[in-house]
Amino acid sequence: SGTIPPALGNLTALTALWIKNTLLEGTIPETLGRLTALAYLDLSTTSIEGTIPASLGNLTALTNLYLNSNPHLSGTIPPALGNLTALTIMYLYDTQLSGTIPDSLGRLTALTDLRLFSTSIEGTIPDSLGNLTALTYLYLYETTLSGTIPPSLGNLTALTIMDLDTTQLSGTIPASLGNLTALTSLNLGFTQIEGTIPESLGRLTALTVLRLEY
Numbered sequence: 001s002g003t004i005p006p007a008l009g010n011l012t013a014l015t016a017l018w019i020k021n022t023l024l025e026g027t028i029p030e031t032l033g034r035l036t037a038l039a040y041l042d043l044s045t046t047s048i049e050g051t052i053p054a055s056l057g058n059l060t061a062l063t064n065l066y067l068n069s070n071p072h073l074s075g076t077i078p079p080a081l082g083n084l085t086a087l088t089i090m091y092l093y094d095t096q097l098s099g100t101i102p103d104s105l106g107r108l109t110a111l112t113d114l115r116l117f118s119t120s121i122e123g124t125i126p127d128s129l130g131n132l133t134a135l136t137y138l139y140l141y142e143t144t145l146s147g148t149i150p151p152s153l154g155n156l157t158a159l160t161i162m163d164l165d166t167t168q169l170s171g172t173i174p175a176s177l178g179n180l181t182a183l184t185s186l187n188l189g190f191t192q193i194e195g196t197i198p199e200s201l202g203r204l205t206a207l208t209v210l211r212l213e214y
Contacts, residue, residue, distance in 0.1 A: 001022070001023040001024065002024065002025070002026075003025055004019065004024060004026065004028065004029055004048075005029070006029040006031040007031075008029065008031065008032065008035075009029060009030075009031025009032055009033070009035065010031075012035060012036065013037055014037060014038055015038060015039050015040065015061075016038070016039060016040040016041075017032075017035070017040070017041050017042070017043075018040070018042045019043055020044045020046065020066065021044070021045045022045075023046070023047060024043075024046040024047060024048055025048065025049065026049070026050075027051070028048060028051075028053055028056075029053070032053070032055065032056065033053060033054075033055025033057070033058040033059065034055075035059060036058060036059060036061060037061055038059050038062055039061050039062060039063045039064070039086075040062075040064045041056075041059070041064070041065055041066065042064070042066040043066065043067055043070070044066040044067065044068045044069050044091065045069040048070050048073055049072035049074070050072075050073070050074070051073075051074060051075030051076070052067065052073070052075060052077065052078055052081075052092075052097075053078070054078040054080040055080075056078070056080070056081065056084075057079075057080025057081055057082070057083040058080075058083070059084060060083060060084060060085065060086065061086055062084050063086050063088050063089070063110075064087075064088065064089045065081075065087060065090050065091065066091045067091065068091040069093070069094045070095050071094065071095065073095040073096060073097065074095070074097065074098065075098070076097065076098060076100070077092065077097060077099065077100075077101065077102055077116075077121075078102070079102040079103075079104045080104075081102070081105065082102060082103075082104025083104075083107075084108060085107060085109065087110060088110050088111060088134075089111075089112065089113045090105075090108070090111060090114050090115070091113075092115065092116050093115045093117045093118050093119065094117075094119075095118075095119055096120060097116075097120065097121060098119070098121060099122070099123070100121070100122060100124070100126075101116065101121060101123065101125065101126055101129070101145075102126070103127075103128045105126070105129065105132075106126060106127075106128020106129055106130070107128075107131070108132060109131060109132060109133065109134060110134055111132050111134060111135055112134050112135060112136050112137070112158075113136065114132070114135060114137065114138055114139070115137070115139040116139065116140055117139045117140060117142050117143065117163070118141075118142045118143075119142075119143055120143070120144060121143045121144065122144040122146065123146065123147070124145065124146060124150075125140070125145060125147070125149065125150055125153070125169075126150070127152045128152075129150070129153065130150060130151075130152025130154070130155040130156065131152075131155070132156060133156060133157065134158055135156050135158060135159055136158050136159060136161070136182075137159075137161050138156070138159060138161065139163045140164050140167065141163045141164060141165040141167065141187065143166075143167055144168055145164070145167045145169055146167070146168040146169060146170065147169065147170065147171070148170060148171030148172070148174075149164065149169060149171065149173065149177070149188075149193075150174070151174040151175075152176075153174070153176070153180075154174060154175075154176025154177055154178070154179040154180065155176075155179070156180060157181065157182060158182055159180050160182050160183060160185070160206075161183070161184065162177075162180070162185070162186050162187070163185070163187040164187065165187040165188065165190055165211065166189070166190045166191070167191050168191070169188075169191040169192060169193055170191070170192035170193060170194070171193065171194070172193065172195035172196070172198075173188065173193060173195065173197065174198070175198040175199075177198070177201065177204075178199075178200025178201050178202070178203045178204065179200075179203075180204065181203060181204060181205070181206060182206060183204050183206060183207055184206050184207060184208050184209065185207070185208065185209040185210075186201075186207060186209070186211070187209065187211040188211065188212055189211040189212060189213045189214065190213070190214055191214070193212075
């Protein structure tokens, strides 16, 4: 229990910090941005509140970031997280995060797993997410995302699961999603998407789950 001491920012040789599944309260100290050797940061499933400090964008050695399952974590996703170009996993789900997905996340080209579901994130899906060509999992469901699905997501040819269920997305299904031939699950249910199903989806021969219901 208690809070994260700002003095942990002095542990500059630290490569991994796990403080998950605890009764920790208070905010994430700005001083954690001094841990530039850190590769693994897990603060999931706590009672942490407040916002994600922009100083975490200094952790350029970080490969795994878990801030999920913190129901009191709020504010927006700092654009500075786009500096974490070694990142392979980013879990921000089951939080009170709001605002838009920063364009800068399109610089995280090592990312394989992006989970922003069950948040209050809004606005459109940035075209820049089409740069994340190593991505295998994309979970954006149960958000208030709106606008259309960017055709650039058709560049994510390593993707195996795309879940955009229960959002306010609208428009039509881009034909470019037919390029995602590694896809096993495509969930576009409970959205405002309309129009016809593109012929190109017939190329998704690995697909085991396709949800388009409303």
